[in-house]
Amino acid sequence: MNKKNILALILSACLITLVLIFSVNIMIDLGTRADANQNQSFTTEEISYNKDGNDTNLNNSASNNKDLSGPLIDITETEPWLLTNPDDMGFDNQAYANVIDEDTATKNTLGGALLPAPDLSLILDSDEVDYMAYIPIMQYDSQIEAALDIENPDISINAKSAMLIDVNSKQVLYHKKAVEPTFPASTAKLLSALVTLDWCELDEEITVGDEIKMIPSDSSIAHLKIGQILTTEILLNAMLLPSGNDASYVAAVYVGRKSLDNQSADKLDAVLEFTRLMNEKAKVLGVKNSCFKTPDGYDALGQYTTAYDMALIGVAAVENEIIKEICSQGKARSILPSGQDITWYNTNSLIKNSSGNYYPYATGLKTGTSTMAGKCLIASGEKDGKEVLCVILYSTTHGRWQDARKLLDYGLQ
Numbered sequence: 001m002n003k004k005n006i007l008a009l010i011l012s013a014c015l016i017t018l019v020l021i022f023s024v025n026i027m028i029d030l031g032t033r034a035d036a037n038q039n040q041s042f043t044t045e046e047i048s049y050n051k052d053g054n055d056t057n058l059n060n061s062a063s064n065n066k067d068l069s070g071p072l073i074d075i076t077e078t079e080p081w082l083l084t085n086p087d088d089m090g091f092d093n094q095a096y097a098n099v100i101d102e103d104t105a106t107k108n109t110l111g112g113a114l115l116p117a118p119d120l121s122l123i124l125d126s127d128e129v130d131y132m133a134y135i136p137i138m139q140y141d142s143q144i145e146a147a148l149d150i151e152n153p154d155i156s157i158n159a160k161s162a163m164l165i166d167v168n169s170k171q172v173l174y175h176k177k178a179v180e181p182t183f184p185a186s187t188a189k190l191l192s193a194l195v196t197l198d199w200c201e202l203d204e205e206i207t208v209g210d211e212i213k214m215i216p217s218d219s220s221i222a223h224l225k226i227g228q229i230l231t232t233e234i235l236l237n238a239m240l241l242p243s244g245n246d247a248s249y250v251a252a253v254y255v256g257r258k259s260l261d262n263q264s265a266d267k268l269d270a271v272l273e274f275t276r277l278m279n280e281k282a283k284v285l286g287v288k289n290s291c292f293k294t295p296d297g298y299d300a301l302g303q304y305t306t307a308y309d310m311a312l313i314g315v316a317a318v319e320n321e322i323i324k325e326i327c328s329q330g331k332a333r334s335i336l337p338s339g340q341d342i343t344w345y346n347t348n349s350l351i352k353n354s355s356g357n358y359y360p361y362a363t364g365l366k367t368g369t370s371t372m373a374g375k376c377l378i379a380s381g382e383k384d385g386k387e388v389l390c391v392i393l394y395s396t397t398h399g400r401w402q403d404a405r406k407l408l409d410y411g412l413q
Contacts, residue, residue, distance in 0.1 A: 117302020119272055120293060122216060126372045134302040138179050138289040144308060147172050148179075155406055158399030159392045160374070163307040164407045167315055167380070167387040173411050174390075178308040179289060182393045185368030185376045186220065186243045187310055188278075188297030190317040192251060193236055195277050197322060199255045200232040205337060211253040211267045212246040216298060219245035220369075222344060233322070234334045234342075240326050241344040243367060248296035271295060285312045299372045307391045314378040314389045318365060324380075327364030349401055350379055357401035361412055365389070367400075379404040383412040 117134040153174055161182050164174035172178075200206075208228040215221070222244025224230075230238070230250075238247035249271065256270030257263050259277060278292045290310075293303035317323045326332065330352045331345045347367045349357035361381040368376035374394035381388055388411030392403045 117291075117293070117300075120268065120275075121301040122294070123299040123301055123372065124216065126299060129301065131299075131301060131372070132181075135181050135304045138181055138306060140179055141288070144179060144288070147308075148175050150175075153410060155410060157392070157403040157406060158395045159403050160394035161307040162390065162392050162403060162407065163311045164388060164390045164411050165311045165315060166411065167318055167389050170315065172311075173388065174407060175307070178311075179306050181289070181304045181306060183299060183303065183370060183373035184290075184292070184297045184305045184310060184393075185299075185370040185373035186245075186297045187314075187366050187368040187376050187378050187391075187393075188292055188294070188305075189239050189243065189248055189368075190323065190366050190378065191278050191282060191292060191313050192248050192274075192295045193240060193323050194313075194316060194320065195274065195281050196232065196236065196239075196251045196255055197320065198277075198281065199258055202231065202233045202322065204232045206230050206232060206235055206250060206254045208246075208250050209253060209267065211249045211271070214249050214267065214271070215245040215296070219296070219298065220347070221245060222247045224250060228340070229337045230334075231337070233326075234336065236322070236326055237332045237334055237344055240323070240366060241329065241332055241346045243347050244344075245296040245298065248294075252295035282309070282313065285316050287312055297368060297370070297373075299370045305393075307393050310378060310391045310393065311389065314365060314380070314391060317378075318363070318380045318387070318389055324364060327366060327380075348377070348379070350377075350404060357405075359405055359408065361408065363387075375400045377401070377404050379408060381408040381412055386412055388412055 114136055115133050123129050123131060150172055155174060157176065159176065161177040161180050162175070163172065163178045165172050206229070208224045208226055208230065210226055212224055212226065220243040222238035222242045224238060224244065224246045235247055235251055238244045239251060252274035253267050253270040255277065256273035257265045259273050260270065265273075274295055275292055278295070279290075282290055282292065287305075287309040289308070290305035291302055292305075293300040297303075317327075327346070327348070328351060329346060331343055333341065333343045335341055346352065348362075348364065349355040350359040350362035351364065352358055359379075359381065361383045363380045363382050365378045365380045368378075375392075375397055376394065377390075377392040377400040379390050379392070388408060390404055390407035390411065392400045392407075395403050
């Protein structure tokens with residue numbers, strides 16, 4: 001090889017080396033800019049969220065974000081805290097999460113990009129599941145802002161969030177974190193009762209089926225048995241007084257099949273249809289920051305509410321004479337069409353004379369308890385022609401009664 005050829009090879013090698021170095025520098029620069037843009041985007045989300053008036057800390061959002069790349073994800077395999085016991089529940093709860101479309105996904109959420117919640121995925125271990133990733137930022141529109149624009153009284157309560165409202169005028173009298181997302185527990189049964197009454201006559205006969213096996217083992221129950229025949233009124237007693245999750249599922253399957261116009265519809269399909277009706281009813285009542293996934297309020301992925309929304313549902317319930325009458329009873333004796341004699345007792349201590357939490361002006365309404373929701377209560381009261389309703393979400397065992405008494409006292413004074 002002559003000197004000219006050697007020189008040409010050396011020059012070519014040098015040129016290739018320079019091109020590679022230049023390309024690497026460009027890639028590093030682009031990566032740095034992308035990181036900067038990503039950090040700036042997160043800062044914008046945090047500012048937007050705080051602007052909406054919520055206090056939840058977003059500092060851990062980055063670590064909470066899920067890897068959404070790849071095919072459909074079987075949540076029951078990747079997240080074992082979701083309830084998937086067909087032997088206990090009567091169905092195989094196979095839940096799938098769709099891959100997020102970046103063009104349509106809601107990014108401004110508590111847990112980053114909003115994850116689509118699978119249907120009826122009950123949460124048994126709230127310490128393991130990133131349930132906040134399935135909850136969007138709450139809407140805080142002019143209507144809500146105007147309703148909460150009051151001289152808020154200085155009342156110290158245990159609850160995480162609460163609201164007091166005048167039933168007749170619909171004026172908000174007190175609020176605490178009323179538009180912060182929380183969980184309904186069995187207070188959701190008020191909405192289930194409203195939906196049931198939209199579809200059923202009081203004397204309509206309903207047969208208990210194996211849908212009562214769909215409830216978790218730690219549920220509050222009315223001890224319904226497969227094959228029992230109940231009227232709608234008796235079923236509502238079972239749902240609202242002892243807070244029977246079994247009664248809620250019986251109502252859900254019956255009404256869901258009615259709505260589907262298919263009496264042989266699968267019980268899971270019927271329950272999902274019922275929860276669709278629940279959310280439709282909630283919207284009619286003005287609810288904007290809630291999603292109901294279960295007919296009994298049991299903790300579920302993608303289910304959430306606010307004190308403001310539950311106040312709207314509570315007012316609708318207390319304005320329904322049938323629900324109000326049922327919830328005002330300390331106990332109710334029911335004679336089934338079969339002749340069976342059953343007495344159910346109310347879980348609401350405010351209306352029981354024998355209770356240390358008895359409140360003389362209380363007229364109802366509904367308790368709720370779950371791991372994620374804490375101790376909840378929607379309580380109504382009347383005095384001298386004035387009627388008020390308070391919502392207590394995430395309080396303590398004794399605190400919810402104390403909270404309700406304080407708010408009812410203030411509203412009825």
